[in-house]
Amino acid sequence: MKTKTKDKTTVMQQLRDIREKISEEIKDMTIEQLNEYFKNQKTLHPTANWR
Numbered sequence: 001m002k003t004k005t006k007d008k009t010t011v012m013q014q015l016r017d018i019r020e021k022i023s024e025e026i027k028d029m030t031i032e033q034l035n036e037y038f039k040n041q042k043t044l045h046p047t048a049n050w051r
Contacts, residue, residue, distance in 0.1 A: 025037070
């Protein structure tokens with residue numbers, strides 16, 4: 001019988017890793033740089049869907 005192997009990283013750990021990565025990237029940015037950074041980030045849903 002086959003046994004399933006579980007992935008060691010949980011969803012919560014993946015979210016924490018993403019949050020830490022973003023925090024490191026935006027650490028020393030000004031307000032204008034932050035606005036540009038978030039404007040250029042790829043989103044899961046297009047902006048048109050939210051309007």
